[in-house]
Structure formats: structure tokens, C-alpha cells
Amino acid sequence: MHRYIPNTGEQREEMLREIGVSGIEELFADIPGSIRLKRELDLPEALSEMELVRHLKELAGRNISTDEYTCFLGAGAYDHYIPSVVQHLVRRQEFYTAYTPYQPEISQGTLQAIFEYQTMICSLTGMDVSNASMYDGATAVAESAAMACRATGRAGVIVARTVHPQSREVLKTYFRYTGRSITEWGHKDGRLDPGELERLLSDDTAAVIVQNPNFFGLIEDIGGISDMVHNNGSLLIVSCNPISLALLKPPGDLGADIAVGEGQPLGNPLSFGGPYLGFMAAKEKFMRKMPGRIAGETRDRQGRRGYVLTIQTREQHIRREKATSNICSNHALNALAAAVYLSALGKNGLKKVAELCCRKARYAYDGLLKTGAFSPAFPGPFFNEFTVRYHRDIDMLNDSLLEHRIIGGYPLERDYPELKGAWLVAVTEKRTRQEIDNFVERAGSL
């Protein structure tokens, strides 16, 4: 028997006999000869298990990771410490090997974990109802925009240019061919410009999408635009970093109707870009416009606590083209990691992480400015990430840091041609004073 094919030649013969065909040739008789490949696949010889493991290790060894390198790169995904309990629980086979529950109520443990995740997301965001999670922060932003169009019966959204460029890209992809429109809204000194928003709002504006802290790391004045958006009959969508919510006022308290964001900072490793999770929470009145499913708590016939999957009736496998979204799933394992992370840290632990990020980022910022090689890019407060201007070549700076096993900041010019020399630097609680000092010294002395 072949290692990767789970049946024997004898079993295949038996199956062919059972369905009444003489052999493989007859089974594939419907495939015309003209489109058949009449040779072996052009593949190298199969490797033995030992050879394969060696080969894969060699490939993996060519990657660089945050285990060996000190990371100051953020731009949407952050190198936080993950308590070991997170992986221990996530890797339990009851969670790890199970696929999305199609007969959900049989998986009470999965549903309970999702329910607890939702409860924590609601507490963090100050919202009434959270779904079971989405694919990532960018899809959550795009889905929330579509949700606002359904809820308001309008077809236009205004998105701030200070929202993550990848979220805006995904939003554009989602809205292509739907008859819905996207207007980008510029910034003033790196932050929202209420004056411009006033001019952009129209009768057809379903929602205004902002991010806090924004892509440049700056903390926005969300409360300052909330009334303007609502007086126009539009919804306010806030994309946020969940860890920042331990310190900042939650979007629900600032007038947001829908809160979304990238959930990776909560107990999910960087993993070269994914899988991550998107979170989405809303005010109760938008519950039935929300994409995805929600786990709910209830009582069974004997009065015992139990969990169910609700609002599935609005999903694609039941409502077809009228579904709230074409996403019929969630990132359960990543959401579980987020829930375990939040439980392990607790309210005070999360606050401590957020404070450390904030203080260490300020320490690094001041240090960089002191070297004289950098200048401030924008005025205004920041959380765990900030932008400085470098007066020479940023790519050379990053290459040189990499030689010293430091992953440098993100060059904003890639997405904002007007921000030449702007360098986005993230500092998490993981960075030690020594690491920051070393980084500042190297960066300042090039």
C-alpha cells in the first residue's frame, strides 16, 4: 500500500467490481482522448519520509523568524508574547482536528468556546453582539461595509485613507461589479479631517469607515465625527486594534455602529501572514444584517445550559444569493486562541500589555528622535506604533538592520507615494530595553 493513498489495489478492484465497471479505463471513458495527458506527470521521484523531512527542514530554515530576529515591524500584525497555555489548549485534538460544525449542536465545546470569544469581543469593543469571527481584519472591514449598505439601503461608503491599505484593497475587490461605490477620504497631518468628511457625505452614504489607531499609528478623534455621520443617516464603522482597547475608549462608547478589526494580536502568531481572524461586533439593531454565525446560550428541555448556532438561516447554504455574505464559516481555531489569550491575561493583564506597548513605543520614539537621524512625521498621540521621517534611503536602512538581526519598520511610501521617507515602527511588550537601545543605536548611526 502506498503511504499517501489509503486503499490497496485489491480494494480498488473491489470498488470497480461493485459499481460494475471492468477497470479504470472504463471508469474514465467519458473523458475525451483529446484532453487526456498521455504521459507521466513531470515530477521528481517521490522522497522517503526521512528525505522529505530533511528537505522541508532545509526549506523552512531559509526563513527568518521572530525567534532569532528582533521585530519592529507592525503595520497590522504584531509580535506579542503568547502565553504557552494558548497553544496547549488550541492544539487539543478536540479543537484542532474538528472542521466547522455542520451539525453544530453536537459540538458543545466548540460552541461554548465561540460563545465565550463573542462575549469577550463585545466587552472589548463595547458592542452588543459579536459574530463567531471572520477570515481576517481586511475581510471584516469589507463585510462590515456590505452590511452597512444592506442596513441602510444605500450604496456608497466613505473610507479614510488612514485605514489599512490592504483593508481598502479587499473592500475594492468586494465592491467591484456590485454597483456600490467607495470614496476615499484624505487625511490632515496623518489624522481624520472632519471638514473634508462634511463635503463628502451624501444621501447615498451608507457608512463611514475609520481605523483607530490608524495605519500611521495615530489615535483618532472618533467621537468628533460620530454625530456628523449619524446626522447624515450613515453608519460609523471603526476598525481597531483589540489590544489598544484595554486603554482606549471602546468604539461602542464613541458612537460606532459596527466595530471590526484584525484579531491576530490576541494570541495568534505572526506565521508569515496568516491564518489570522477578523472580529466583528455591532449594536443589537444590526444583528440580523450581520454576516456569519453567532453562537448562543440556551437551556435544554431539562433546564441544563447548552449552546446553539443561531442566525445561520441568513447564511449562504440556506439563503443562497440572498445571504448576508458568501462566507459561511469562521476562523474557529484562531478565535479560540484569542479567547484563551484573553482569559489567560484577564482584564488587568491585557491592560498591562497595552501599557507596556504604549510606554515602550514612546521610549523608542524619543530615542530615535534623539539620534538626529529621524524627525517626527505627524503630531498627535500614538499607541504601540509611530511614524518617523528618515532623511536617507529607508530600504538601505532596513537592509542594514536585517544584517544585525533586526526587522525594521514599514516604509509608508509603498502605499502613500506622498510620504517619502516615512517609517512606521511598532514596539510591543516583548521588546526589552536592551533591544530597543540596540535598535535605536543601529538605526541612528547608519
Added chain:
Amino acid sequence: MKVPEGLYYSKEHEWVRVVDGRAFIGITDYAQESLGEIVFVELPEVGSMLDAGDVLGVVESVKAASDVYAPIAGKVVEVNEALADDPALLNNDPYENWLAVLEITDDSMLEDLMDASGYEAFCAEEE
């Protein structure tokens, strides 16, 4: 299955009761029975204009969320807010608990609908 006389019926399992030029719209006993326990009803906005066949609302049960269509054209003049608080009213008595009232724009549209016996025959075919 109850199919009261005197109402008009659509193939989408809505009923219409005409009172003084106004049309009360609801879902039939057959519809509520097929849907099962109804948990949510989405109603149209008062003042909106509907063509025959437009989505009038959504009825959601534990099994499915189904659109309710306007059997005839008209302007929505009233909606049954009681259903928002107690959607199960539709299960209890689907003919007493209407969803919306339309101001009829064109009487002749009623002719395209079925009477009680026609609808009963239609349901028998559906089975």
C-alpha cells in the same frame, strides 16, 4: 390546513384581505406550517411603494429565512408592529396576524391571484 374563504392567495403563499380599498397582507397556514417556529419578522417601511413581486418583508424561522413578496402593487400604509415583539403570532393564527397594509393602486391585479379552492388545489400539487 386552514384556507379561509373570501381571501386572495398567491403562489408564494401570501394571502390578501381587501377592506375598503386597502389590502391586508399575511402568510398562509401552509407557509407558517412549512417554516416551523417563527423567531423574527422583518417588516417594510411605512410609505414605501411596492410593485407586485417586490420583497415586502422577511419571515425567519429556526429553519430558514424566507422573503415575503407583495402579491399586488401598492403603498405601505401600516405595518403590524406586534409581530416584532411576538413573531410566534404568525404560527398561532396566520390569518389574524397580517404583516402590512397596502393602499391598492390597481384592483385588477387581484384577478391574478387564486381563491380559496384554487389555492387549496395549488398546495395539494406542491405536496
